[in-house]
Amino acid sequence: MRRFILWSGALCLLALAPLFLRSYTLYILNMAGVYLVATLGLNLLTGYTGQLSIGHAGFLAIGAYAGALLPAKLAVPFWLSIPLAGIISGLAGFILLIPALRLTAIYLAIATLGFGAAVAEILPRWTAVTGGYQGMKVPKAAFLGLTLDSDVKLYYLALIIVILMILLARNIVGSKLGRAFVAIRDQERAAQALGISLTKYKASAFFISAFYTGIAGALYSFVVGYISPGEFDLAKSLLIFMMMALGGMGSIPGSVVGAVFLTFLPHWLSGFRGLQQFIYGAALVLVVIFAPYGIWGFVRRWTMPDKLQRLPRPLRAVVEFVRG
Amino acid sequence: MAMLEVEELTMRFGGLKALDGLSFAVEEGRIVGLIGPNGAGKTTVFNLISRFYQPVGGRISFQGKDLLRLKPHQVLQLGIARTFQNLGLFPYMTVLDNLLVGRHIHFRTSSWALALGLGQREERAFRAEAEQLLERLGLAPLKGAVVGFLPYGTQKFIELARALMARAKLLLLDEPVAGMNAAETQMMGQFIKRVRDEYGLTVLLVEHDMSLVMGICERVVVLDFGRKIAEGTPEEVQHNPAVIEAYLGEEVEVA
Ligand SMILES: Nc1ncnc2c1ncn2[C@@H]1O[C@H](COP(=O)(O)OP(=O)(O)O)[C@@H](O)[C@H]1O
Numbered sequence: 001m002r003r004f005i006l007w008s009g010a011l012c013l014l015a016l017a018p019l020f021l022r023s024y025t026l027y028i029l030n031m032a033g034v035y036l037v038a039t040l041g042l043n044l045l046t047g048y049t050g051q052l053s054i055g056h057a058g059f060l061a062i063g064a065y066a067g068a069l070l071p072a073k074l075a076v077p078f079w080l081s082i083p084l085a086g087i088i089s090g091l092a093g094f095i096l097l098i099p100a101l102r103l104t105a106i107y108l109a110i111a112t113l114g115f116g117a118a119v120a121e122i123l124p125r126w127t128a129v130t131g132g133y134q135g136m137k138v139p140k141a142a143f144l145g146l147t148l149d150s151d152v153k154l155y156y157l158a159l160i161i162v163i164l165m166i167l168l169a170r171n172i173v174g175s176k177l178g179r180a181f182v183a184i185r186d187q188e189r190a191a192q193a194l195g196i197s198l199t200k201y202k203a204s205a206f207f208i209s210a211f212y213t214g215i216a217g218a219l220y221s222f223v224v225g226y227i228s229p230g231e232f233d234l235a236k237s238l239l240i241f242m243m244m245a246l247g248g249m250g251s252i253p254g255s256v257v258g259a260v261f262l263t264f265l266p267h268w269l270s271g272f273r274g275l276q277q278f279i280y281g282a283a284l285v286l287v288v289i290f291a292p293y294g295i296w297g298f299v300r301r302w303t304m305p306d307k308l309q310r311l312p313r314p315l316r317a318v319v320e321f322v323r324g
Numbered sequence: 325m326a327m328l329e330v331e332e333l334t335m336r337f338g339g340l341k342a343l344d345g346l347s348f349a350v351e352e353g354r355i356v357g358l359i360g361p362n363g364a365g366k367t368t369v370f371n372l373i374s375r376f377y378q379p380v381g382g383r384i385s386f387q388g389k390d391l392l393r394l395k396p397h398q399v400l401q402l403g404i405a406r407t408f409q410n411l412g413l414f415p416y417m418t419v420l421d422n423l424l425v426g427r428h429i430h431f432r433t434s435s436w437a438l439a440l441g442l443g444q445r446e447e448r449a450f451r452a453e454a455e456q457l458l459e460r461l462g463l464a465p466l467k468g469a470v471v472g473f474l475p476y477g478t479q480k481f482i483e484l485a486r487a488l489m490a491r492a493k494l495l496l497l498d499e500p501v502a503g504m505n506a507a508e509t510q511m512m513g514q515f516i517k518r519v520r521d522e523y524g525l526t527v528l529l530v531e532h533d534m535s536l537v538m539g540i541c542e543r544v545v546v547l548d549f550g551r552k553i554a555e556g557t558p559e560e561v562q563h564n565p566a567v568i569e570a571y572l573g574e575e576v577e578v579a
């Protein structure tokens with residue numbers, strides 16, 4: 001009951017936020033929503049299933065272009081174009097299943113890197129469809145005669161998508177599906193001996209992860225209004241990865257905290273001209289040193305010391321990667 | 325016909341012949357021990373049954389079905405569950421979640437329905453069963469604890485409980501008492517016997533240490549360098565010169 005009140009309160013606050021916030025802040029919040037969904041997607045794959053990816057900007061790009069092109073070229077209604085963008089991106093996720101079933105964690109990471117690079121190369125060259133390097137204007141999202149032409153309206157779209165995606169992630173993580181993911185991450189052999197098919201569940205993880213990131217991409221295109229291939233580079237993949245790792249791998253609240261924090265950080269630092277990069281880097285290093293379980297793990301350590309043993313773990317593959 | 329039949333099984337790792345024409349059978353309802361010195365090939369037998377390796381030659385059949393045609397994740401569907409020598413628990417999951425993974429193949433709700441938040445009744449029913457099992461083991465207070473932080477002996481019991489959750493017919497236990505003290509070993513032995521009787525299971529037990537084997541096994545197969553050197557009741561095996569030879573330097577304890 002107390003939880004119910006707490007959550008309804010938070011929801012009311014979020015619903016009323018546009019009354020208090022400037023349009024610019026709302027725009028950043030919308031971007032935070034975009035990254036939140038993408039980070040959840042990456043976390044389900046990397047944090048929960050242990051499949052390292054540093055190419056998720058590729059899925060963000062596929063979702064963004066699908067979300068923009070479906071209404072623009074095929075007159076697909078906008079409410080349908082967002083889930084469709086997710087599904088198209090999700091299907092593209094199966095490409096990475098091949099290296100995931102054959103190669104070790106490090107080689108999979110390199111394959112995902114290659115995937116991200118390939119998408120970034122194809123987009124500008126496919127001029128007839130994507131508009132090439134200049135990019136393309138995204139048609140205004142419209143729904144039941146309502147055109148989402150302001151940051152406030154887009155805020156509510158983002159809010160609804162974020163809530164739905166968080167609920168979906170919770171269901172996945174709390175069911176046999178999520179347990180199978182973690183089982184594969186921690187003990188592949190034992191997972192198989194308990195009847196978990198690596199092919200089936202890795203395929204599910206890649207599909208779900210790419211689906212999430214595709215939805216994030218479609219939302220991104222509507223929030224930004226103009227997309228070009230240059231935005232979906234390695235830096236963006238790493239940004240999503242940082243959001244997941246800093247927030248807390250294998251934790252949904254961690255993804256929320258990580259994505260919102262890293263979306264706002266550059267804006268908080270915009271006053272420190274010149275020092276910006278330094279502070280940004282130093283902040284990241286500090287978090288890595290003092291909160292190895294991510295920001296969320298750090299918060300839980302102080303708020304619920306008795307549950308210390310339930311902290312999300314840092315990813316083994318990453319640790320192995322760093323140690324060489 | 326025996327429940328599990330291993331015939332002429334041969335396994336090679338590079339130049340090393342880990343198993344050399346091994347044949348034995350496990351009758352339904354028995355507790356059978358597979359023993360032998362370190363490196364004899366006992367775990368390799370389990371890994372072949374689990375389908376992690378492809379043998380060079382030979383056959384394995386379970387209730388008349390050819391096991392070698394299956395993939396690793398299909399073995400449990402046939403009714404064979406196992407534990408691992410160095411623990412196969414998921415260390416960052418809670419005790420309860422580990423047990424629920426044991427029930428994985430019995431969930432009927434589809435993944436799509438689960439993603440939409442359906443299937444709660446099934447989840448609750450299995451959760452209640454897992455809690456009951458923990459209660460019987462006296463581990464109920466630990467159900468929310470993360471497994472990896474628990475004492476080794478406790479983890480061994482939890483892994484066995486997880487295998488029981490799978491509702492298998494044949495249980496493969498790889499050194500269930502390794503690293504346990506005498507009291508824990510005694511308890512584990514009692515527990516294995518009790519679950520065999522109550523669940524109507526068949527057990528194939530790998531042990532390096534002889535005391536448990538002599539205490540609870542009805543039949544024993546002895547391996548040395550990948551070959552079967554003896555088979556029989558614990559008493560017969562114990563006095564077999566070839567067995568004493570193989571265990572030379574290691575103490576053969578009489579239970
Ligand atoms: N995956 C493997 N690769 C190479 N050699 C192995 C592998 N697994 C087992 N062996 C070797 O096979 C032999 C039998 O090992 P194992 O079955 O683990 O023995 P046991 O369980 O009886 O102690 C040992 O010499 C071991 O080194």
Ligand SMILES: [Mg+2]
Pocket residue numbers: 366367368409
């Ligand atoms: Mg062994």
